[in-house]
Amino acid sequence: MDGDLLHGLNGAQCDAVTSQAAVLQVLAPPGSGKTKTLTARVAYLIAHQQLKPWNIIVCTFTVKAASEMKERITGFVGAEVAKQLKLGTFHSISLRYLKQYGQHIGLDKDFGIADSSDSKAIVKRIIKQHDLTIDAGQARNRISTQKAKGIDSEQFLSSAKKIEQQEFATVYREYEATLKASNLLDYDDLLLRCGFLLRKHPQCVSNVEALLIDEFQDTNNIQYDLMALFAQRQNVITIVGDPDQSIYGFRCAEIKNLSRMKQQWPDTFTINLEENYRSSGAILNAAQRIIEQDESRPPKSLQATHSPGMRPILRKLPSATGEARWLVSEVQRIQAMTGGLLQPGDFAVLLRSAALSRTIESALNKAEVPYRMIGGTRFYDRAEVKLIIDYLRVINNPANSEAVERIVNVPARRVGEGTVKSLHEEARSEGVSLWSLVLDTVQGRCKPKTKVTDATHKGLAVFVNVILTCQRKVLDSKTEPIALVDLMNTVLKKLCFEAYLKKKYAEEYEARWANIEELIAQATEASDPERLRAMLQEDALPAIDGLEQRTASSTEDMLSMFLASTALAASSEEKPEEEGRKVQQLTISTIHAAKGLEWPVVFIPACYDGSLPHSRADDNDEERRLLYVGMTRAQALLYLSCPIKNTQREETTLSTFLIQPGVTGFFEEHGPSITLHGVTGLATTLRRDCPQKATIDEAKRKIERDEDSYWPLNGEEPVEEVAKWDHGKGSGMLPAFGTTRPAAGFTSAAVTMQQGFSTASATIKPEFISANARFEELREQAQLKKVDHRVQQTNNKLDGKPKGGKRQIEGQGSIAGFFAKRSKPEQVLEAHERDAVAFSSVRPLQEVRNLPAESRPKMAEPRIMDFTKHKPRNAPLHGKPNTVTHHMHKADNRYVFLDSSPPQAETDENQTSDTVPTSDVVEVETSQTKVRPASTFHTTTVQTAAPQRKTYGVRRSMNGWSNRGGKTR
DSSP, rough: HHHHHHHOOOOHHHHHHHHSSSSEEEOOTTTTTHHHHHHHHHHHHHHHHHHHOOGGEEEEEEEEHHHHHHHHHHHOOOOHHHTTSSSEEHHHHHHHHHHHGGGTTOOOOOOOOHHHHHHHHHHHHHHHHTTTSSOOHHHHHHHHHHHHOOOOHHHHHHOOOOOHHHHHHHHHHHHHHHHHTTEEOOOHHHHHHHHHHHHOGGGTTTTTTTTEEESSSGGGHHHHHHHHHHHTTTEEEEEEEEEGGOOOGGGGGOOTHHHHHHHHHHHOOOEEEEEESSSHHHHHHHHHHTTTTTSSSSSOOOOOSOOOOOOOOEEEEEHHHHHHHHHHHHHHHHHHHHHTOGGGGEEEEEEESSSHHHHHHHHHTTOOOOOOEOEEEEEEEHHHHHHHHHHHHHOTTOOOOOHHHHTSSSSOOOHHHHHHHHHHHHHHHSSHHHHHHHHHHHHOOOOOOSOOOOHHHHHHHHHHHHHHHHHHHHHHHTTSSSHHHHHHHHHHHTTHOOOOOOOHTTHHHHHHHHHHHHHHHHHHHHHOOHHHHHHHHHHOOOOTTOOOOOOOSHHHHHHHHHHOOOOOHHHOOOOOOOOSOOEEEEEEEHHHHHHHEEEEEEEOOOOOOOBBBBBSOOOOOHHHHHHHHHTHHHHHHHHEESBBBBBTTTTTTTTTTTTTSSGGGGSEEEEEEEOHHHHHOOOOHHHHOOOOOOHEEEEEHHEEEEOOSOTOOOSSSOHHHOEEETTSSSOSSSEEOOOOOOTTOOOSSSSOOOOTGGGGGOOTTTTTOOOOHHHHHHHHHHHHHHHHHHHHHHHHTTTTOOSOOOOOOOOOOOHHHHHHHHHHOOHHHHHHHHHHHHHHHHOOHHHHSSGGGGOOOOOOOHHHHHHHTOOOOOOOTTTTOOEEEOOOTHHHHHHHHSSSSSOOOOOOTTTOTTTOOGGGEEEEESSSOEEBBOOSOOOOOOOOOOOOOOOOOOOSSSSSHHHHHHHHO
């Protein structure tokens, strides 16, 4: 047994499992195997310290975590032993004690649990009744916060001085009174009442030999008190947690509980788990650098068990929309470059706020990338499921007025909403439940003050008949047991529920009825005699001498147990089920909801101040921990990005966590270059088979770029975006630009035109800058070494190296090089290499003019090259601008490239107004028309000569002359 328990554990994990310390803290960073360690510790206590499993309490924070832990423990000690453990969430374990010992503190046997909709409805009604200004959602959250701090309504009322505090105190006091009248406890009450029970009757936990708690950093003050109360007899405690992952402060999680525990138990022994089995070394190094900015945290290291891998990426983008497009393009590129090693389900986008998902979802939809959202409508919150559950709750506890109000007219029974609310208010004022008033009204024992029409009376009678019929079945089951599924089928039959769904949700009927069938399946499982006995055994607490304990055995108790389990499941932050297989959809989630999960590739967008850290956050240290948690969800590739402008088009500042000294050295500025060696490394980290080279090559042929080179590294708009034509918004003759923000150093070849404006009739404004002057300005501003770098990139492309190399950040080099980048015939590239080298040595134009004539550099003659066989590239993936080519002579179909302005061409006397000198224009081919904007190589003077009215560089618009009115400057 000992060998099996310790098999596969590292040294620190073995120490934690076998420690003889009574109070033990195991600090477990992300991916360090904490669940494996904790479950092995439970098995060790049973096998080697001879503790009884029914005397061991194991607390988790989610139902799913409890199920996973139970499954692992079963593998160690067997199913029979494992099911005797008292294992579950804090709320479920507290519920067990209240169900079996609650009568000792005055709790009724049949108390129900108020779910979130009950609580919200109560608060809203109280606010409306008293005409208060407080927000209902905020008031409900404040009530939960006060309870988590152990402050009841009377304590708060005694200290309330401000009007706003007094309003809240009123809501809080009446909320508590309503719960009591309805025989309900909310989720916070389960913990509070259990704590009260264990203080008043500590013998309830006198049998507990050991307590183990998972995710201890997420405990609040009430849960900490419960820990001390559960373990008060033996004081044998093991907790597993990580202060660096304490991110639930908004739920009152208290990071100080770790130090508080050491103060309360000075002999606490601490073991650090340092080896990480999830992420690559480069990701861990970057995450460690971020979290170490918090100097108050306990120092601890994190060691990678994987190779360093690829460095994380910190990318700048021009806007939130651009960020979303880049993100999608990287998903597609990485998938292709790894030859199918990574599928859509391997990617996750983690957000600080769910509101940031809009632009990302839009980009994913446009690119047809499948995705899912974590945090959608949970099963027990779906309307049809909740409705049937509410009927069962009223059958079990008619005093639940909130549930009665929700179902009394569903399906429709001609009982108006106003009538129901009026009856509810009348019942409350008379100190009775809504059900009691409705029942007495239908059976003629009273006449309500609220006006009830004959039609309404009949509707109420139908409702009462459904509830009484089902209650009679439950009461009869004490002599003849009725299965829970039979009770549910009775409800469905009485309501004609399938027909109701077909009528109300015609298009969604099948999906909604499938949810009901799933609920029936759960009831069938709960009705199984063997399953029922197992549930009773698991929930039973050991008998304590001299302490009365309730027992459960009837269908009535089975219904109560079923409803309690659904209420707890609905409250738990569950992860989506994947039906036993990997869901091949990209995941979008908040970082909070992603805690405990992992993906091969993780994107964290919007890393700017105001988003991460959030503008409304009170604790920047917790925001830093949130970023750390998000980063450590990644196994192999991690992307962080920051748009220069957010979704409101406001300027942003890179997150304060990412601008600290030394941080940028852990990140790349662009997406990784994926080589065959890199794919092999990714496969090793992910423990997957590496695809064959042929498979990778085939996948690469399907993408337009194999490098993250489309978006400039400095966050400016790509040249292609600035030069993109908007075909639908121009005058019909000359389209308008589709973007308004040019890249640094780039000047368009044409002046931006508004609708209805024609350059055929335009005169050049005084502020117009000639192409020659602009060219001189660009040449003076550009860093010449960047031009040489672009030439080197061009050579690399011709040598067969990866396409789409890293983008030049500053300057644009020669305009000839700009155009050549799009057509890429070999002859043009060779010519442009010579151009770029020549430009790199050219002096400013003014200096050249000041030189003696014999010292001035000679201008090269125009070069004419044959491109008859040239074919333009296919359309790009990300909306790359239309193919741009230089004008071709009609006679010989050849391109002309200019080193300088040639002598003025001879003008044919028979030239039409649409004929343009070859040396003056470039031709921009679009899907709608051919547009000839003026060249930027030299100044073009537009003249208007009557009567021929020639146009140079553009076509004449239909209304340009009329708009101008024939006036000239």
